[in-house]
Amino acid sequence: MIEENDRLSLGVFEKIFNRLYSPLCLFANKYVNDVNYSEDIVQEVFVKAWEKGLYFEDLDKAKGFFYVAVKNASLNFLKSHYSKSVKAHPPENLEILQTENYFIKETVILEASALVEKAIEALPPKCREVMKLSFEGLTNQEIANKLGISFETVKSYKSDAYKKLRKDLAHLRIK
Amino acid sequence: MSSFDKIKLLSSKVADSIFKGEKIEELEKSKDLTDDEKNYVLSNILDKNKKQERFEFTSKLNKQRAWENFMESTKQKTKTKPKVKPMYRYYAAAASIAVLLGITFFLNDNIGSLQSNETIIVDNNIETGTDKATLILEDGSKVALEKGTTYQTSNANSNGEEIVYSTKAKAIKDMMYNTLAIPRGGQFHIQLSDGTKVWLNSESQLKYPVAFVKGETRQVELVYGEAYFDVSPSTEHNGAKFKVFHKEQEIEVLGTEFNIKAYKDEAHIYTTLIEGSVAVNTQYSNKTLVPGEQSVLNTQNNTIAISEVDTYNEISWKDGIFRFQGKRLEDLMKVLARWYDMEVIFEKEAHKNIKFKGVLKKSQSIEEVMSIIESTSINNYAINNKTITIK
Numbered sequence: 001m002i003e004e005n006d007r008l009s010l011g012v013f014e015k016i017f018n019r020l021y022s023p024l025c026l027f028a029n030k031y032v033n034d035v036n037y038s039e040d041i042v043q044e045v046f047v048k049a050w051e052k053g054l055y056f057e058d059l060d061k062a063k064g065f066f067y068v069a070v071k072n073a074s075l076n077f078l079k080s081h082y083s084k085s086v087k088a089h090p091p092e093n094l095e096i097l098q099t100e101n102y103f104i105k106e107t108v109i110l111e112a113s114a115l116v117e118k119a120i121e122a123l124p125p126k127c128r129e130v131m132k133l134s135f136e137g138l139t140n141q142e143i144a145n146k147l148g149i150s151f152e153t154v155k156s157y158k159s160d161a162y163k164k165l166r167k168d169l170a171h172l173r174i175k
Numbered sequence: 176m177s178s179f180d181k182i183k184l185l186s187s188k189v190a191d192s193i194f195k196g197e198k199i200e201e202l203e204k205s206k207d208l209t210d211d212e213k214n215y216v217l218s219n220i221l222d223k224n225k226k227q228e229r230f231e232f233t234s235k236l237n238k239q240r241a242w243e244n245f246m247e248s249t250k251q252k253t254k255t256k257p258k259v260k261p262m263y264r265y266y267a268a269a270a271s272i273a274v275l276l277g278i279t280f281f282l283n284d285n286i287g288s289l290q291s292n293e294t295i296i297v298d299n300n301i302e303t304g305t306d307k308a309t310l311i312l313e314d315g316s317k318v319a320l321e322k323g324t325t326y327q328t329s330n331a332n333s334n335g336e337e338i339v340y341s342t343k344a345k346a347i348k349d350m351m352y353n354t355l356a357i358p359r360g361g362q363f364h365i366q367l368s369d370g371t372k373v374w375l376n377s378e379s380q381l382k383y384p385v386a387f388v389k390g391e392t393r394q395v396e397l398v399y400g401e402a403y404f405d406v407s408p409s410t411e412h413n414g415a416k417f418k419v420f421h422k423e424q425e426i427e428v429l430g431t432e433f434n435i436k437a438y439k440d441e442a443h444i445y446t447t448l449i450e451g452s453v454a455v456n457t458q459y460s461n462k463t464l465v466p467g468e469q470s471v472l473n474t475q476n477n478t479i480a481i482s483e484v485d486t487y488n489e490i491s492w493k494d495g496i497f498r499f500q501g502k503r504l505e506d507l508m509k510v511l512a513r514w515y516d517m518e519v520i521f522e523k524e525a526h527k528n529i530k531f532k533g534v535l536k537k538s539q540s541i542e543e544v545m546s547i548i549e550s551t552s553i554n555n556y557a558i559n560n561k562t563i564t565i566k
Contacts, residue, residue, distance in 0.1 A: 012550060014242065021241060022233045035235050043241050047248045057534065064179030104182060105212050109219045111186035113229070116193055116220060135193070136223045165194035 008055055016062050017046055023110050024070050030106045031074035033091045041077055045069045067107050119165050127164070130157040181207065189216060299558045301541040304377055304514040306336045308363035311354040313385070320363070330368070330385050337364035344368050344386035351385045357400065360516035362492075369393055370407035371417065374493040376400060377513035378438070389413065396420040401436040403493045404428075406451075423474050427454040433464075434490050440509070444472040447489040455479060497535045504529040504553070504565070515541050518562040526553060526565050 008016075021042060028038035045066065056062040075098060078090055096102055120131055133143045140154045147154075185207060208216065219225045307321035310333070318326055326333040330344040331353075338355065357363050357379045365373045368386045371393075375381055379400020387393045390413040397419055406417045408430025419426040421437050423444055431451025437444040446455055448464040455462045455470045459477050462470055469484040491498040492510075499507055505527035508519040514537060521527050535544050545556050545563065555566040 009550070017242060017245065018238070021238050022236055025236050026229060026232060029232060035232065039236060039241060043244055043248075046245050050245070050249050055532070060179055060183060067179065067182075101208060101212060104185065104207055105216055107182045108186050108189060108208075109216050111182060112189040112193075112216070113220045113226075115186060115190040119190070119194065135221045137221070162194060166191075 013050060016056070016059070019059065020063065020066055021046075023114070024066055027067060027106060027110060028070050028074050030102075031071065031090060031097055032077060033089055037077065038074075041073045042070055045073050063111075067103075071103055123161055123164060127157045127161040130154055131161045131165075134158060189220065193217070193220065298560050299542065300561050301515050301517045301558060301563070302360065303538065303540055304360040304362060304516070306363060307358065307361040308338075308375070309356045309358070310338065311356060313351040313353060337366065339366040340368040340385065342368055342370060350388070352382055353385055354380060354382045354398070356380045358516070359513050362514075367393075367395070367407075369412055369417075372405040374403040376402065376436075376492055377516075387412070387415070390415055393417045394420060397435055397437055399437055399439050401434070401438065401492070403432070403434045403490055405432045406430050423457065423477075424472055425456045427456060428452070434486075436489075438509075438513075442473065442475055444474060445489070446470045446472075447484060447486055449486050449490065491534075492537070495537045497537065498533075499535075500532050501530040502532075503527060504531055504548075507531050507548075508563075508565070511535075511541075511544065515544075516561070517541065520562060520564045522564060522566050529553065 024042045024045075025035075025038045028041045029035065032038055032041065049065070049069065054065065056065065075094075078094060078097070090097060092102070116135075120128055120135075123131060129147060130143055133146060134140075138146070140151055140158070144151045144154045305322055307319075310318040310320055310326070312318065320326055320333050320335055320338065322335045324335045326335075326338075329341075331338055331340045333339070355363060355365055355375065357375045357377055359378045361377055363375045365375065365381070365383075367373065367383055373381060373395075377400075379402060380398035381395060381400075381402060382398055383395040393412065393415055395418070398421075402419075404419065406428050409415055409417070410430065417428045417430070419428075419435060421435070421444065423437070424446070426433070426435065426446060429452060431453055432449040433451075433453055434447040434449070435444070436446075446453070446464065447469040448466050450466055452466075453464050455464065455472070457472060457477060457479065460479055462479050462481060464470055464481065467483050467486055468481055469486075469489065471480045471482070472478075473480070485500060488498050488500050488502075497507075497510060497514075505521065508521075511517070512519050531548060533547060535547065541558070541563070545558075549556060553565055557564045557566065
């Protein structure tokens with residue numbers, strides 16, 4: 001992955017930064033539980049990645065690197081500041097935060113949410129409305145009442161939406 | 176599987192079960208997380224309050240300032256390295272990375288509006304290549320094979336994407352030869368009567384017998400161009416060897432997979448061995464390759480050089496992609512010119528030597544492909560009819 005004369009151009013790096021900055025901050029926050037610390041950690045990781053001249057073949061490769069790098073930087077941060085009893089107040093104890101499962105859970109939440117959001121946004125407006133409410137746990141009747149449409153219409157929007165969502169997901173899977 | 180592959184797979188499973196309206200049934204197969212953890216994941220994705228929390232957190236971030244900070248610290252620490260270029264270059268490059276990354280997420284990213292307005296495209300008549308070939312029969316008559324058309328004789332069958340010769344055809348002493356010619360912008364797959372499979376790249380020609388004589392050396396000729404051979408082993412043909420002739424060299428094999436590239440407009444013939452063993456014989460020398468090695472025959476002075484290569488770069492074309500690792504732009508454009516059937520002009524000689532690394536899909540349009548190259552390697556390009564000018 002690391003090749004000296006083969007680094008990404010700054011423009012490409014900026015694109016990766018734009019795509020990953022917010023999700024990585026959200027992710028860091030799951031370790032350090034503080035917006036400002038999260039931003040600092042993520043920025044530092046980006047600076048280091050740039051200085052090393054890393055090359056990523058695609059966005060997945062970049063994500064693979066940055067998630068792990070941000071996790072490590074967050075844990076290092078917690079270890080250093082914990083002892084000095086600065087204001088850090090992580091969401092869980094360090095043993096739990098260091099587990100692989102904690103890492104998987106939090107990355108999957110971010111990645112799967114992004115997939116779901118993206119697919120929902122691509123639905124026609126009425127379908128989208130219905131599906132958002134449905135995912136929030138409302139029943140068909142509750143959705144019908146809320147949107148002032150019939151129960152049958154809700155069902156038909158949902159069926160259309162599921163068809164399209166499945167199609168979109170199949171599309172997203174293409175390597 | 177890298178750690179992110181696992182996450183990606185799990186994420187798409189989770190999204191899938193949500194789209195199917197299932198609960199955690201689909202996820203039960205996954206052993207990466209406990210049931211409690213799966214429930215935690217699902218509720219975090221769907222719960223309105225959690226979504227709101229994420230939204231509020233994200234809105235507190237200052238991405239713009241973060242990028243400025245990033246630029247500052249890179250400038251301070253490495254004064255010579257990253258030069259600040261004018262902003263429009265970022266946007267052109269940024270737009271193109273979407274294609275480079277080849278990922279659907281990027282499609283919603285207003286690429287159109289970010290596209291560099293310097294690129295001049297007049298009457299783009301450059302088309303992406305397809306499966307097509309001309310079959311030249313023993314009597315010299317020609318048959319056009321292409322996607323969507325079928326063709327059948329007593330010895331062969333074609334569905335328009337490949338042609339398969341019957342293993343039952345009897346060889347007669349006076350051998351009948353067919354020739355398969357692939358035009359620029361084409362590719363084709365053939366299975367010979369001994370079961371040997373050959374992938375033929377654009378602008379290539381293969382001559383072969385309709386059937387092989389039992390027990391005798393099987394011989395075919397790569398007249399020109401590029402072909403990937405998966406040779407049916409000698410052990411299945413009473414020990415009969417397999418030979419690939421070319422006017423400059425002969426490849427002798429026992430049963431193996433290899434790639435030969437022998438284009439008329441290139442001064443070298445490249446033979447890359449994937450599996451098994453082959454001998455490369457010329458008028459002047461005989462060399463043997465082991466898997467992972469490539470022989471390069473210089474047809475000017477008849478010398479053969481052998482080196483180890485990343486074989487996938489050499490054979491990725493048969494799997495629908497072009498993978499380049501530090502390839503000179505001039506050589507890369509030659510490959511593209513054959514697939515897209517186009518002419519390439521370099522305005523500056525220096526551009527020919529720019530090295531390119533990346534993966535291009537053969538299904539992409541020429542404009543998509545060029546925007547990737549533009550983002551990483553060149554300033555600008557123009558298309559006029561079937562000609563690309565690299566500026």
